Amino acid sequence: MHIQLAPDLSQAQVTDKLRQLNAGDRVHCFDVRQFNVAVNIIRGWRWANILVLLLGQDNQVIEQFKYQPKAQSSQQSEQLGRDRHLQDQEQVVQALEKVFAHCKQVGLQVVSFSDGLVVVPEHLAADPMALSSPEALGVNDYEAYTTITEQLES
Structure with missing residues (x-):
């Protein structure tokens, strides 16, 4: 799957879109600012195997980023696993809240x-x-x- 980040999205909107990603997904940016925002978020979350692309007008790749975790001790790996699990929980809660809000709306x-x-x-x-x-x-x-x-x- 890939998502496109429009240049007019706020950082909160970019964060919401990035939370939908899974390993192997791509992020397409057509604006340097959005590319940098996406890279900083992915780096901060330490999400590996997400490819962020800065594309030109002809969809040619200008720049790309993929987070590569450093070699870690087993204790650090365990903590990252817990952090990732917490992120997964947060994503699920957010998705459920959106579903419940939609149910209420309709x-x-x-x-x-x-x-x-x-x-x-x-x-x-x-x-x-x-x-x-x-x-x-x-x-x-x-x-x-x-x-x-x-x-x-x-």
Whole structure:
């Protein structure tokens, strides 16, 4: 995947876009300032295997950057793993918050039902019968969602 950074994006908007990246992704910049902002963010996050490209008008690569971590002790590697895990958590929370904000905006409610999640129109969320009706759409959580009861039982 690649993302393009428009020259008029704020640093916060650039940060939001960069949070969507995964290893192997590319960032295309057409402005030196945006290129430098992206490079500084990637370097600060120490995200390896993200290629940041500064492209000219004809899409020719003018400059490129890819963060290369230094050789580290196992303790430093472990800390970086924890930091990366924290970054992943922050990205997931941010994505979920965007989804919930969108649900609120369009009048939908996400409800914990039985051992999963369902999405229903807001006006049906309080009706237990509606939660098992055709209006309730189940969410495929890929076994990433669990209830506290399930946690305590295992």
